[in-house]
Amino acid sequence: MSDLLQRLRDRGWRLTAQRRVIAEVLDGEHVHYTADEVHAKAARRLPEISRASVYNTLGELVALGEIVEVTTDGRAKRYDPNAHHPHQHLVCAGCGMMRDVQLTQDPMAALPEGERFGFAVSEVAVTYYGRCPDCVAGA
Amino acid sequence: MSDLLQRLRDRGWRLTAQRRVIAEVLDGEHVHYTADEVHAKAARRLPEISRASVYNTLGELVALGEIVEVTTDGRAKRYDPNAHHPHQHLVCAGCGMMRDVQLTQDPMAALPEGERFGFAVSEVAVTYYGRCPDCVAGA
DNA sequence: GTCTTGACTTGGACATAGTCCAATATAGGA
DNA sequence: TCCTATATTGGACTATGTCCAAGTCAAGAC
Known part of the structure; x- marks a missing residue:
């Protein structure tokens, strides 16, 4: 940056x-x-x-x-701002806090041709939801 | 329904x-x-x-x-309303139109334990973005 | 069929996130 | 130093969603 x-x-x-x-x-x-x-x-x-x-x-x-x-x-x-390194996000449903995460598989590969319906698909966003350690302890 | x-x-x-x-x-x-x-x-x-x-x-x-x-x-x-059949979404960046899509891999499996940072991860949403046939033709 | 009551609905005020615009200020080239 | 296209500003405006007190009504009891 x-x-x-x-x-x-x-x-x-x-x-x-x-x-x-x-x-x-x-x-x-x-x-x-x-x-x-x-x-x-x-x-x-x-x-x-x-x-x-x-x-x-x-x-x-x-x-x-x-x-x-x-x-x-x-x-x-x-x-x-971490735009130059592809990654996905993990979000706390309690407080909204976010972390960057790296996946072991390319999510684009999970969408077969037959499920694209003629779209020109260009991007994919994967968001995981859960509770962060603080919110788990607090609840 | x-x-x-x-x-x-x-x-x-x-x-x-x-x-x-x-x-x-x-x-x-x-x-x-x-x-x-x-x-x-x-x-x-x-x-x-x-x-x-x-x-x-x-x-x-x-x-x-x-x-x-x-x-x-x-x-x-x-x-x-399609809440009883797990699926993901494909969204047109032009007109906002949405389709349900089925993936060939479970996206939850793509997040390794080492990338969970102590979160109790419960859900994942995958959203593909692109242009639908109408918007590709119109542009 | 009528009564009763607590759950449901309503309109409007309020909150939050974001956009737009005309007037003003200023970065950077001449 | 001056000039001008570009950037900034405050405030009005839009979109989306929430909240609340007052009124309404579904459905069980009789």
């Missing part, structure tokens, strides 16, 4: 303070923040940053393939 | 006109309506039905395991 700003500059992005702060917030190992969480964390460094800029920037980063939008429940979308 | 009303009655449900109409709307082969779509279709038969009743009834049916709530994008949740 450290060279993200360089890649964006190479693509003709204007490097504003807002974009820089948002990129910094997303820089981390197992980060899956909602747009509002990104906004709150960004605002600690740049108090006047607007929600609109956060939504704009996240949308642009998704379009560029630098981050991935993840929807697990019907709540807020989360943004996953 | 035809015996759904009987099952509900057996569980002590009051059989109201609203619940009957909602159950009828959900009765179909490959139906994946949003709550608002269910409300619109129900209102054609029972014009005074309220949105609150639709949300209440759908929530109760989900809790009873008679239908399954499906979230694919960040938009409205969809409700899948």
